[in-house]
Amino acid sequence: MRVLRQIHARLCTRPLPISTLSFALSKIVAFCALSSIGDIDYARRVFSRIPNPGIFSWNSIIRGCSLVENHSRESVYLFRRLVRRGYPCPNTFTLAFVLKACSIISACEEGLQVHTRVFRSGFGSSPFVQTALVNFYAKCEEIGLARNTFDEIPEKNLVAWSTMISGYAKVGLVNEALGLFREMQKVGVEPDEVTLVSVISACAGAGALDIGRWVHAYMERQMIDIDLELSTALVNMYGKCGCIERAKKVFCEMPVKDAKAWSTMIVGLAIHGLSESALETFSRMEEAKVKPNHVTLLGVLSACAHGGLVSEGRKHWSSMLESRIEPSMEHYSCMVDLLCRAHLVDEACNLVEDMAIPPNPVILRTLLVGCKKNKMLDRGEIIAEQLLELEPLNAENYVLLSNLYASVSQWEKMSHIRKKMKDKGIKAVPGCSSIEVDGFVHEFAMGDQSHPETEELTEILRDISERVRDFGHKPFISDVSSHCLQAIND
């Protein structure tokens, strides 16, 4: 960068022809915007001094901004400016870059405008632009539009398939993602690392362990290079699917581990209740001199919350404040959860009151659950009031408040809330779960009888429930079993 700055300084003092100067400055912009050692602010300054920037310069700066964190919006602004000026004319590169920026910031309006422009410009048949459009729609959760665009691509290459698969995986349409993966193989397109990352991440989201294992075996068979991203995806998949030992194995065998990899492992251990291991992994991460990010801390705090490790949690909270990680709403949620689980509801409330930003509904709900567990009616009512003001249409809030009343046997107030819900026409979203059997993910929702084998399943659940009773246990009310019991009652 220093050498470049010197060259830049000399360029400016020479009486060069404008075209030569523009060309040289364009090259500087491209380097500063795109190189890993570059400097986007410098690129912007140089760009603003180019007398008559050509499309190459515009593209460099638009792409550069889109790739730098928190600068993607600027790409969109630059593109608008370019369009308003009317020249130079955007090409396929410009469109692909600006669509990428739109997908990073989920700028749906702007992306749609670009799409209109694509139609008019006649670049609609460029595979790059088409794939960028698919990605853009998927990132904006317009999965139907993404699919329409995808279907219009006449010759779908690997990148197009991967984009669509990852789009489905991201919005949780796991069967669609896996189905498309099979279709892709049927037409003879071989997946690469990037495709497989999306497939594995779809498996993680669905608890589809069998398919995940199959993909893992497939990669080993095909000698596909299991790189950093793939390994992390595998660690996550095995962790989410309950195979923490396999997750650990993949993790240990990774030659290089970055913050995401460590975080994934820590979160995996935390959700398995292996709090001590999670914390130990965190210290190994620090020893390895990998800088923790905000997700790492979420994992650490959630491990402490699950293990009831209050003082450890407090320690990590204050060291987080000391380091440069600004606590986000999610971190506060985690800490509030930790305190509430440890029956320190008052302290949790104080923490929330001291927040610089007003608490979001998630935090308030966490507090409300804490009040319920500790039978703190008055405090709970105050929190519920705030919550209902913030989100008067969310059924979850009414259910939580009614649960609070139930926990202190205030049946009249409870039925009052239920009635209020009914009067407002608010319906609870049914609880749901899913399981993969032989490569298909079966989904169940509370009260939903649409599964072809509902009768047999209900029969089995009834049997389990009776056996639990026969053993002299109360049917245990965990999240899953309460759904089952509800299904039986229905």
Place this chain on the structure above:
DNA sequence: ATAGGGTTAG
């Protein structure tokens, strides 16, 4: 110079 990838609390 162009399009697709991993981690996120309750």
